Amino acid sequence: MTSGNGTLGTMSEDTEFRKTGIDFAMMEPRDQLKTLLREHMHDKPFSELAPVTFDHRGAALIGHIMLDTLEEQGYSIEDFDAVGALTAAAVPMVCSLMHAAASRGEDLDGFVMDFVYPAIKGPSIAGKRVILIDSWLSEKSYVQTSSLVTLRNGNELSLDFGIVDAQGATVVAVAALIGGVDMEEPTLRITDPVTGEAHETPFVEIFHESELH
Known part of the structure; x- marks a missing residue:
C-alpha cells in the first residue's frame, strides 16, 4: 500500500490512516511521535518504549x-x-x-x-x-x-x-x-x-x- 505522497507506507502509517483518514506524513512532528507512542502503548501499563525510540521515524x-x-x-x-x-x-x-x-x-x-x-x-x-x-x-x-x-x-x-x-x-x-x-x-x-x-x-x-x- 502506498501513502498519500506516493511512497511505500509502513504498517504503522497504514493503520493510522485507516483509523483517522490522516496521512502520517502530513501530520505535524509532535502528532507523528504521539501516533507512534499511542500505537505501541495500546493496552500496555508501562514500556521502555524501545519499539519507538529505535524506530527510524521515532x-x-x-x-x-x-x-x-x-x-x-x-x-x-x-x-x-x-x-x-x-x-x-x-x-x-x-x-x-x-x-x-x-x-x-x-x-x-x-x-x-x-x-x-x-x-x-x-x-x-x-x-x-x-x-x-x-x-x-x-x-x-x-x-x-x-x-x-x-x-x-x-x-x-x-x-x-x-x-x-x-x-x-x-x-x-x-x-x-x-x-x-x-x-x-x-x-x-x-x-x-x-x-x-x-x-x-x-x-x-x-x-x-x-x-x-
Whole structure:
C-alpha cells in the first residue's frame, strides 16, 4: 500500500490512516511521535518504549521534539552542555538529542549512568550543566519499575545526582519522553539518603500519560 505522497507506507502509517483518514506524513512532528507512542502503548501499563525510540521515524523525531519542549520550558540548548541517560532505555534518546543538536549547529555531549562502578560512561562532564533523561518516569502505582521508587521518595534518583555531583557537574533538570507527575509545574523531590536533606528539581514531561491513553 502506498501513502498519500506516493511512497511505500509502513504498517504503522497504514493503520493510522485507516483509523483517522490522516496521512502520517502530513501530520505535524509532535502528532507523528504521539501516533507512534499511542500505537505501541495500546493496552500496555508501562514500556521502555524501545519499539519507538529505535524506530527510524521515532529516532528522527524525538531529539528535535525534546529540544523544542525543553526550550518551551525555559531550557534552551545554551543552558545545558550534556544529556545523560538514567537507564539503558534512554540511550537511543541521548543519541537522538545529540544528532538533533548537531543539525542545529550546536554541540551537545551525551553519557549514560554506570552503577557498577558509580560513575558515567561518556565524555567528561566536569564543570558541565546536564539534563538527565529517561523514556518513561511515573509516580503511578501501576508502574512496577525502579522509576516508581525514584519518583515517590527520591532515594534512587539521589544516587544519580550523587554520581553527577561527584563528577563535578550540575543537574539542571530531569526530562522524560512520557511523564506521570500530576503537578501543574512538575518537580521531583530529591532526598539525600545520608543527610536526609531534600531539594526540588524541575521535571520536564514531553508527553503526559493522560495524552497517550
